[in-house]
Amino acid sequence: MLFRFLVLVMLVVVSSGCSWLGKKDERKYISDIGTLTVRTASDEPLGVDHRDVIRSYKSYLEVSTDPELRVRVAHRIAGLKLQWDETRMDQLGDDIDAMVEEDREMAEASIGDYEALLELYPDRIDNDTIYYQLAKAYSLAGRQNQAIAVLEELTERYPESIYYLEAQFRLGRMLYNVNDFEASESRFTQVVEFGFKGNPYYLDAQYFRGWALFKQNRLEDSLLSFTEMIDEHFPDDETLMAADGAELEVLNDTLRIMALMFDYLGDWNEIARFYDEHGTRYFEYRIYAELSNQYYEKKYYKSSASTLRAFVDRFPDDDRAPLYYRRLISGYEKAGYPMLRRKHKEIFIERFGVGSPYWETHGEEVRTLITVALGDYIWDLATFAHGWGQQTKSARDKRERLEQAAGWYREYIRSFPKAPDAVKAHFLLAEISYEIGNYDDARNNYEIVAYQYPFYENAAEAGYAALLAYNKYKPTPEEEARWRQLTVASAKRFVLEFPQDERRGTVLVNTAEMLLADEYYGQALTTARLAQESGVELPPRYSYGASLVQGHSAFELGKFEEAETALLAASEYSELNRKQRADLRQKSAAAIYKQGEAAQEENPEEAVAQWLRLAEVVPESDLRENAEYDAATLLMQTEDFARAEEVLLGFRENHPNSKFSNDIRSKLIIAYEGQGEWRQAAFELKTISDSGTDDEEKRIAAFQSAEYFEKAEDYDNAIVMYRRYAHTYKRPFDPAIEAHYKLDQIYAKLGEEEKRRFWLDKIISLHSRAGDDRTDRSRYLASKAAFELGEFDRRRFDDIEITLPLAKSIVRKNNAMQGALKRYTQAVEMEVLEFTTPATFHIGDMYAKFSRGLMESERPAGMDELEEEEYTFLLEDQAFPLEEAAIDIHQTNISRTYDGLYDEWVKKSFRSMARLMPGQYDKQEKAVTYVDQIR
Incomplete structure (x- = not known):
């Protein structure tokens, strides 16, 4: 019996746990510890179960008289009964009905034992363990209210107990299960406020507190609680992605309920509102994704897409933004919303496409993710718009759709210039551009197809089409030189690159004629020259066409010598009628005339020679009169007055009724002046004064005639003209008084004092009556x-x-x-x-x-x-x-x-x-x- 007693005591001590150690008043010292003999335990399992141990403890109670040991043994018996129930519950799982009568009796027995212990020893300091075990027993027996009451008493009586945190946590769970969510929240809050250190229930308490707040419909508080939980346990995306096991389950469930609450609050916009108020969180992307999934599962496809787009709008530079937008598009595609799918493909391209600000600020890894979808999206939009444009009957809609398609083909080429089907995009873009009149773009893409992809099946057609596009396009003045070079280069490339093409002989001439018709004279001239110099034998019709284009184009470009030669050659074409031939000769005369114009600045003699030559080459020309007049004018400008006088006199004789007759007289006057032939000039001026129709011109001519007679020392005629002026023109005042003064000076030279007295007195009278017209000069005179x-x-x-x-x-x-x-x-x-x-x-x-x-x-x-x-x-x-x-x-x-x-x-x-x-x-x-x- 003694041996059995010692074994039982050791079992009680060992199985009671650390909470029983060191609670007696006796002090232990090192000198009190005796020598212990250690016996190696057998590896064979003991052939006992809970019932055997319980019976042994009960036997001990029958003989034991030590009160403390009796309490501990009784406590251990109750604990073993509870452990029996826990083991059976683990074995049976959810099948409670499978419990045998013995099981139920064992559970109730453990509750009775604990209650008896509390009744017998209500004030023991280690009763926290009894309360803890009793609550567990109540819980296993399905008596939740009693379990809750016991745990509440435990937490109230033993705040320092090792079971305190667990009791609070269990209370929170039990109160939650009986729908007392406010009390449940309070218990979980106390667990959380204890802190993380030494608190194994910390994460679960935070989690359940969020749920308790949610059940109270305190959604904002619940969201904040869950947010703080994620902040603390998953401080960055790396820890979030590393979550696994139970922790991952808690995390996923938390994100699910948070998404649900945002939906309850309104919609996806509540996420931004909430986190704008409480601070942005890195894990918001998970909430948006979860809420989008929930909407999609409910077949709220637009709401699902809007949620994803809300994330992209909120975090436009996030690495996940393109993936979320792809999910949005895929959702519309699966849901059967083609218009919305295409609309958002356009937005995707705009936001994330090659060259966009997003593209430029992200690395190769993100760009690769974008590229996967980008090409498909662009090509899909391009072919859809192209097909619609070809089928529609409305001209307006047709142009609009084709322009859209062109834009997408252009975007595809820009984004994927090295893609195998880029040549096809170029060709389709060229076709559309030509159709809608965007000829510059058309020729550019045709040329790319023809000359950068020479083995493409439509290369020759593209090259020829490029020439047609050149002919259609109307460049701005600033583009003209560049366009001329491009046109000529394209025609030449076509001839060189496709030497077997049957259109080679006429391409250059036709191109030149179309360029001329569209007034692209530079390109037309170069192309016409190339046609004549290419070594291709041109039929008369095309030879005439080349000369005609060369002549007209050279004329318009100021190459008048070349124009004269080409136009005269074209005028020899046998199929021309009389009017056509006359027009060409007339334009040849114009070319000669223009040669004179072109030379007049740098080589006046050459200009005069050209103008006078016109009468020899095309004597019937209407420009002959102008040419001879201009020759005389230029001679005047170069002060070759002798030759100018000769031409002017000849003009007066050859063209007596010319509209330039009056001007001829003026020019003769200047020619006479230039040679110092003052008397002849004076007579021309006197004629104007005598027979002119303009009063002002007559007045000026009279005064100037008098001056020139005076210069020629023909004083008689000078006096006549000055006297006429003095008697006829009182205004303007200045020349009037000068005329009086001139008469005084001439009479002074002639020594006629009395006549001088007359005109001197007239000068004084004229000045004194002049009023406001008086001048310093008149006062001096x-x-x-x-x-x-x-x-x-x-x-x-x-x-x-x-x-x-x-x-x-x-x-x-x-x-x-x-x-x-x-x-x-x-x-x-x-x-x-x-x-x-x-x-x-x-x-x-x-x-x-x-x-x-x-x-x-x-x-x-x-x-x-x-x-x-x-x-x-x-x-x-x-x-x-x-x-x-x-x-x-x-x-x-x-x-x-x-x-x-x-x-x-x-x-x-x-x-x-x-x-x-x-x-x-x-x-x-x-x-x-x-x-x-x-x-």
Whole structure:
């Protein structure tokens, strides 16, 4: 019995677990531990089961008197009964009905044992284990409410128990199962708040808490809870992808319920809204995918696609974006939505295609994924639009669809230039482009097919079609040179690349003619030349065509010498009618005329020769008159006036009724001017003045004619024309007063003073009446005229001697002086400096001369000395005021030096004052010697 007792005690201690160790008050020290003998246990299994052990424990209780051991053994018996139930439950699985009566009795027995222990020992510190085991027993017995109550008491009474976390977790599960979701959430929250360390229920508690929140319809809180769970346990995509086993099941189920909740909240847009509010998460792509799958399973195909597209719109640069969009397209395809499928193929190409911002910012791995679908999508869209365009009857729809197809073929070529079927795309694109009038694109793609894929079955047709496209296209002025080169190159390549083609002989000529018809003159000319130089013998019709194209094209391009030769050659074609031949000769004359035009800038002599040659080559041409006129004009411009005069006179004789007749006269005038033949020029101008129809032209011609007669020293005719102008034209004012002045100058040359006086007086009158038309020039001429008239009277004044009898001579001299004073005063009042100082001097000088003349005049005979003295006094009385006036006037002239004026006439006034007032104005400076200065 003692041995059996020791075995039982050891079983209790070992099987009770660590929670029983170290709970007695006795202290253990190293010295208290005795020597232990270790016996090796047998490897043979023990031939006992739970019932045998339970019976052994019960036997012990019958003899044991130690209270503590009795409690522990009783606890162990209850534990073994519970373990029996757990084992049987594992064996039976879900088949509870298979439990035998013994099983049920064992379960109830374990519950009774635990309840008895709690009743007998309610305050033991290790009762947490009893509560834990009792709750488990209730649970196994299907008595959930009692299990919940026991666990609640355990967590309340033993917060430090090792079973606390598990009890809280089990409570959460049980409360959830009985639909008390709020309480369940609370229990799970407490488990989560304990933290991750040392908490094996942490992940599951987070998971079930999310579910408890969901069951309360607190969707936002549930989503946030699940989000935090994923954040913590799957911090990046690598850990997410590495999840497996139970962890993977939790993860997948979490994503499923999260997707479902977003659907409950509205739709896929709720995902973005939620994570915009709570922060973007890397794993959102999984939620979008899950929600899309759920929609698809429910046959909500558009919602499924919209969810996938929402992800792409939210994360446009994500590596998965193309895959999600492909899933979207595949969904529409499987669901039978062809229009939506094509629409989103277009969007896929736009967003992810070659060269797109997405393509440029992603590496080869992502590009490879895109390429898989891209080619199929583009080709499908191209062939669909092409087929629709060919079948539709509406011209508008046809063009629209063909343009769409062309765009997709172009996109395919751009994206996959090295693909085997790229040549086919080029050819189909060329066909469409030609059909819709996009000839530039057509010829480009035809040429690619013809010359980059020479072994393609339609290569020759493509080459010929390229030429037709060249003929149809109308390049801009900026493109013209380039287009010309391309056209010629294409025709030449066709001839060289396809030498056996039966169209080779006519390709170049036909191309040239079509280019000419479309006014592509450069290309036409080059092609016509190539046709004539290619070594191909052309029939007369094509030879004529080549010459015709060459002539017209060269003419339009300014190659007039070549045009003349080619057009004259074309005019010899026997099938032409009279009008056609005349037109060609007329254009040949135009080419000659244009050669003159082209040469006039750099080689005027050549230009003149060409224009005069026109009459020899095509004498019947309407351009002959213009050519001869232009030859004369150019001779005038180059100042070859002698030859110009000859041509002009010949023109006047050959074309008397020409519309250029008036201009011929003008040019003759210039030719005469250039040769200094002023009199001939003047007569031509006089003719215009006499018989012209334009009043202004007649006025100008009259004045210029007078000038040219004056230059030729034909003063009689000059006077006639100046006088005509002066009497006829008062306006404009400037030439009118000049005409008066010219008459004065001519009469001055002829020495006709009286006629000069007339015109000088007219100048003064014309200026004084001019009002606002007065100018500095007219004031100058009027001042000069007044001065000149004063000079006439002053000279007469100087010529009159004061003789006896004084009364007569003085009156005559005074009259002359007054006339001069009046005119000089007029000159001074006009404030023209050139005449102000001399007029002032002459006025002062006349007063001085008058004074001296009186004093030096002849004395009457027979006077005695006294009488002579008195006579002299009388003369002095008359002379003194005159002398005083002379002094005042000379001082006025001298005072102008204060204004910086010191000319010849001011100097003369100084000299006059030296005579009149020698004491003041005739002082000589006294030189002081060096020795005198020292003294």
